Amino acid sequence: MERVVLPTTAAAGEILFDRSARTRWRLGFDRWAGRLLPLLFLIAILPILDLAYWTASSALPTLSLHVLTDVNYKDVDQLGVPLVSTAEVMALATGLAVLFGLFGGVATAEFLSDRAAAWVRVSANILAGTPSVIVGTFVFFAFCIYLGWGFSMIAGVLALAFFITPYIYRTADLALTSVPRHLREAAYGSGARPYQYILRVAAPIALPQILNGIFLAMAIGVGETAPIVLTTTNSVILPNSLFGPVAFLTATIWENFSAPAGTPGLAIALQAAFLLLVVVVALNIVVRLIAARYRKRLEGLYQ
Amino acid sequence: MVPAAPALLTPESRQPLPEPTPPSTHRGGGRPFSRRILPYLPYLPAFVPVAIVAAIVLELLAQSRFHNFGWEFFGSTFVGPGSNDWGIGVFVVGSFVTAIPALFFSMFLGLGIAVASVVYLPRVVSRFLDGFVDLLAGIPSVVYGIWGYLFVAPYFGSALNPWLFHHLGGIPGFGGLPPPGSGLGLPLGVFILTLMALPITTLLIRDALRSLPRELWESGLALGATRWECLRKVALPHSRAGILSAAFLGFGRAFGETVAIAMVLNLVAHYPSNVYSGTATVAAMLFELLDSAYGNSLFLSWLAELALVLLAITATVNVVGRLFISRLSATQIAGV
Known part of the structure; x- marks a missing residue:
């Protein structure tokens, strides 16, 4: 399926459907940043979940x-x-x-x-x-x-x-x-x-x-x-x-x-x-x- | 005959103004106590924080008895009571050696997380995930400490540190003495400090990015820039001040951290020999030594001066960091 590419410049009507390598790279970079950066949340969230789980599991049996x-x-x-x-x-x-x-x-x-x-x-x-x-x-x-x-x-x-x-x-x-x-x-x-x-x-x-x-x-x-x-x-x-x-x-x-x-x-x-x-x-x-x-x-x- | 109405408004009918009472010559202007002192009473509680800070500084100065340890005070040899070696250099260096890598990691992570939260994730998702990151700030340091000491340290001792030692051993600092099996030491300290500074840096960077006017985002996108380009060329330059303040306040948090560091860092009063060794920080040493110094006046003077050094560094970092942010709003939540 052809993806409609957003215009890269405001010069009206100049380049509406730009499929140059540079544009593809820019859009791809943005898309992958949007996919990869949220993964950083894991580095913050996994320790807190682990800390909570470890504390609960080591305290509850004797509590x-x-x-x-x-x-x-x-x-x-x-x-x-x-x-x-x-x-x-x-x-x-x-x-x-x-x-x-x-x-x-x-x-x-x-x-x-x-x-x-x-x-x-x-x-x-x-x-x-x-x-x-x-x-x-x-x-x-x-x-x-x-x-x-x-x-x-x-x-x-x-x-x-x-x-x-x-x-x-x-x-x-x-x-x-x-x-x-x-x-x-x-x-x-x-x-x-x-x-x-x-x-x-x-x-x-x-x-x-x-x-x-x-x-x-x-x-x-x-x-x-x-x-x-x-x-x-x-x-x-x-x-x-x-x-x-x-x-x-x-x-x-x-x-x-x-x-x-x-x-x-x-x-x-x-x-x-x-x-x-x-x-x-x-x-x-x-x-x-x-x-x-x-x-x-x-x-x-x-x- | 009807008498003529008095001409009320003619200049002749005006009464002369009474003579003003001459100002009193004795103190207080002759006003009673209730007018002189009481109106200022509501101002008084405003100075509570000033009073506490002043009391801390004055008391520490008084307890140091201005004991002059000479230039040796900034030297690097510490032996303690019964000797002449009272250098604090090891501890100051130890504090920087743990706080700066932690700040480095937490700034990079914080930038990535803040960008993901503000630019890329839908509002509902990011609000939920931001809650977890903010919760990191609320966890007591002693809980971080016991988790690091009992649960994380064995992984560092058996897996991470040996791996670093074998694969990066050629790099200066990564070789030398093999890492201790307990896993306690600088890498664990930096890891825990990174987690503790992360919510502060993330929160402040997120606030800075959010404060960018919506019109700037929209005009960037309308001109054909991608979200990433808007971020790099518009949002990041615009929020430089907020990012700088995040670095300062995150550093202040990492530098002053006490209990978690005292638990996971192998406290020894010498410079780290390589990245796996233990060292000591100012805050952790102050905490460890204070109770044992009871009754030894020279030791207590030295500890008071150590506390003043710590206070001077953290206060400077905090004041400078806050110069860049005019007003705390959402940051209130995590108690930054």
């Missing part, structure tokens, strides 16, 4: 409800204590980070001049790009040693909170600055005070995006190892004091990953890795679903 729910005493083969402790640490750290980041982002977007805001945003970006080990080192020096709090739960909570604050801060800032300008002008033009504008006009629009930022920050925080390992001591019981030791899922993996094959230590590391993966992937999917929704809403508002 039972008893392993997950027994929080009385952490034997070497039980995960109840790290799970509950992780939830507690994450709740505290996220609470602190929301406190810092939400108010900070709102203040930056609403009150600061453009120039000042640009400078503050640079520092937030620096903080977001800082390796977590630096934040851990800072908390180790400032809180564990200088303030004498020792390797304690509160130090770990603070380290995580400092580390995830910029993510919440940036989404709050971005969510408020991307509220359509005409809504802002209408609100202030009809005499709203800043808090009225923020709470009644901006918040309903920006809330999904801010929530998204909080979930994202949680997904990043729960997977962090360095800030926790550097600032806390691992525990075998549930935390009973903010200044006591505490267990954490990632720290459990870090401490047990090099245990010999077949030992309970390795089994617990694999189970912890599997649970961590499930939590993080679930949070990421939630983030993407929310993002898809608010993008549609924002597009609607701009029309």
Whole structure:
């Protein structure tokens, strides 16, 4: 079958059906690029599928409800204590980070001049790009040693909170600055005070995006190892004091990953890795679903 | 008799304005606290990130006690406590040696994937596949680490490294000491770092290509260019800045990676002798040594200075990388 070849130049009617070798080469190159380049996706997707499959298949045979729910005493083969402790640490750290980041982002977007805001945003970006080990080192020096709090739960909570604050801060800032300008002008033009504008006009629009930022920050925080390992001591019981030791899922993996094959230590590391993966992937999917929704809403508002 | 209405609007009927109160001479202009301080209170939380960054820098400076290790600090010999050899050169070189090949691979892969996603694949398919790539950014580094250490390392130790050794052994760097059977070492570290930097480079390049105005694509196609030619001659030049920022931010991610590297790189404080050997990076060494330095003030000073070096490099890379992108939009999703 003869293929109709697209014209190669705009000179009207000059070459409409060009079958020269050069044109065939150009079109063939384009067609093969379209066939071969998508294969590169495999290099990114196969490892992630393999990682998920390997983690699940090596954790599931030894995983039972008893392993997950027994929080009385952490034997070497039980995960109840790290799970509950992780939830507690994450709740505290996220609470602190929301406190810092939400108010900070709102203040930056609403009150600061453009120039000042640009400078503050640079520092937030620096903080977001800082390796977590630096934040851990800072908390180790400032809180564990200088303030004498020792390797304690509160130090770990603070380290995580400092580390995830910029993510919440940036989404709050971005969510408020991307509220359509005409809504802002209408609100202030009809005499709203800043808090009225923020709470009644901006918040309903920006809330999904801010929530998204909080979930994202949680997904990043729960997977962090360095800030926790550097600032806390691992525990075998549930935390009973903010200044006591505490267990954490990632720290459990870090401490047990090099245990010999077949030992309970390795089994617990694999189970912890599997649970961590499930939590993080679930949070990421939630983030993407929310993002898809608010993008549609924002597009609607701009029309 | 009806009195005449007062002429309200004549100049004579105007009252003189009251004298303005003279400005107060003491501080605050005589305004009460609630007018002087409180209106500025809402500005305060905006400086939270500035405060955290400043606190980190100041605390690390204070803890380093400005201990002068001399020019030896940038030297290459590290022995540690009980010696006079405190060089960080090995670790800085180790960080670059792992991060730069990882950046090279992830930039090429990222370009290919972004082009396939934006130019060639139907929107529905590419949206689905992009989700997987973005998910790579969300996987915790400790999970990458345990997967690399337990599952990938044996393949590298028994298959890839020996193959490279036998077939490319003539090339300088690929020969020398035979690769260790465990598979831990530079190739595995670079592989894991490539996977970790890939979502960032892909995401930023994809955003840059998508931001090309539709009219430019369409006029290119209407003039008879193929999609590939539109990409090479219009889209890529147009998105140079975005691609450059992808390189910088991907490098920042690879350079600062800690736990995964500490797990899969055979941490030893010497320069790599060939491509299969172990070495040490700044971040991984900081992580490994900090707890053991507790109580040794000289060691702690050195670690604080090491942390400052790491912070200086990553902060510079991040700030420069972000100069090229004016605004983060879709990149928010992966927390870049």
